[in-house]
Amino acid sequence: MQTTTSRYRLGVLEGDGIGPEIVPAAVQVLDAAFETAGVRVEWTRLPLGRSAIDEFGAAVPQHTLETLSELDGWLLGPHDSAAYPEPHRSALNPSGTLRKHFGLYANIRPAKSFEGTRAIVPGTDLVIVRENTEGFYADRNTHAGTGEFMPTPDVAIAHGIITRAAVERIARTAFRLARGRRKKLTIVHKANVLRLTTGLFRDVCREIAEQYPEVAVDDFHIDAMTVHLLRRAADFDVLVTENMFGDILSDLTGEIAGSLGIAPSVNASDEVAMAQAAHGSAPDIAGQDIANPVAMILSSAMLLDWLADRHQDDSLRRAGRIVEDAVNATVRTGTATADLGGSAGTAAFAAAVAETVRASA
Template sequence: MSAYTVVSLPGDGIGPEITEVAVAALDRAASVVGGLTVNVDAHDASATRWQRTGAAMSEETFEACWDADAILMGAIGLPEARHPDGREVNGDVIFRLRFALDLYAGIRPVRSLPGVRPTLAASDPIDYIVVRENVEGLYASRTGGTNVRNEVATDTIVITDTGTRKVSQVAFKLAEGRRGRPLDGRRMVTCVDKANVLSSYAFFRSVFDDVAKEHGEIGTDHVYVDAMTAFQVQRPSHFDVVVAENMFGDIISDLAAATVGGLGLAASGDVGDEHGMFQPAHGSAPDIAGRDRANPTAMVLSAAMMLDWLGRRHGDDRALRAAELIDGAVLSVLADGGTVTADLGGTASCSAMGEAIVGAIGA
């Protein structure tokens, strides 16, 4: 018997709608597998809460996230909910959890999906993972930059040996468990940086190269970030696992999602040595909130990633099987194409597509 406590943070906009679908998928997969219980403890952490109370997340919710086996986040943020300096309030939740729980590796898989219209003219198959360093880089200055008389503003990039080493190790471990890049099946880790211009990125590369020496069976490559954005469009089959500093990883992971159909399909996990948080890569889409139009795919795939992470962390075959069932159900519904949302060319509502996914689990 396996039992996990998951804190859900449905958030703002479409967050509650897609979270409802993901929780239903978790319940169904656990029931089909048997001997697996996922207890979901919902908390309010949101821009809406900030507007109402002045705090986006309570200390009680933070403690619950700390104690949970995993965190499942919907979508947090509203464009009008901003601090006086212009920063969006969503960082009060997302960044606090990433930094306080040391969720140093942002894992963002991208792959060609059945039934989804190709975005690129090139017919190369796409199947790679972007590993984003999550707690350093340029984003480490999120609340520590300077603004002098509203005339001069500065932020400082932070690259450490420890942080770069840890995220690089995650990238190589992921590569060890994969089938290699679509081009030729070769297992590869690509370091994306701007080492030709900035010493901070040259340092990032040097630490990456040092870690690579411990993984001689895995090939390595280096790509400057500007070239990377071109290669993601022109030759995506060349990539297997990609690792990058925080801001660069943020940018190239969104581009990666766009190449396979958009952020509505993009799952992600933020993981550390002790904690894990899983969420879709897209935002809260307040323009369609409450209209039952959101695509739940990314959220459901994030829930599958969460189960996979729990299964690997605890050596739990039940959780791993449940993750496979959810992933397979999503692929089946996408391939069929009859019950998909408007962004995928269909006419189904969020709830209808969710019901189709849940119904396909174990079918």
């Protein structure tokens, strides 16, 4: 084993609900992978969520934002902002705050079925590339305040914003990803109705496609896409779409692949990235040691892969592959949480994956 000369600083934000269970599980597995691959990492634990509100008066304290700006990346647990007291409940939620503050424009959400689990569509192996800064999510498409307003108590209006610059940026991300996979990309839109907004999204993606002639491109309306995924998800490779469509489709594809508990994601700009499982905080099962940590663990592996590209560090890439392989091997041998048909608890599953990582050395 050769230890990398670089030392990386990674943040840990456990969040709410099952976050204090699944985020430490991911850290445990990553520590084993770092030891195996010879990667030097310094962890920085930071407050976020309800505990931060209680202690500091803010779901995302200023100190947390300032410290994150000095790190290479971080692991973000889920939040339960719907349960926050006002005015925090009505404010931009913690993940939205971090995405907007750090310009994390690309939300990459894979969906891949596991061998031996109950996938709705076996053989699913696709990636949704979601534009993360504008579209039809009101809290991300205005400079100040939200994109929603009520001219009267009985009328509510929301802005949906699509810009050429943002579409070009996310399209290039999606095409680069497709070029390294099976060289197929699908644009998802609703240009038959939202002609100007999602029509611009589709057309700009088509323009960028000319720069990637090796990638085959097609496109579908969002409603038709849900049907195609249920019938033949295994036929798709990379899907690129706007914010709200991507959020909805990635929950669907997570379940198609076997469980939302295995749905990872990474949110990235060109300079920094955060690992964040696609699922929520599941407060109804918090503290019971039954939450599936796979999505958080695989999100962390995605972060290592992103860092490997940014820093040209093969040891980071090896650590990420070790984590992914260990999760697959652990599930394949029958150790899994209840949502995947197993009986392991959160801590026991994480320990089994960490042991598999060490055995790979």
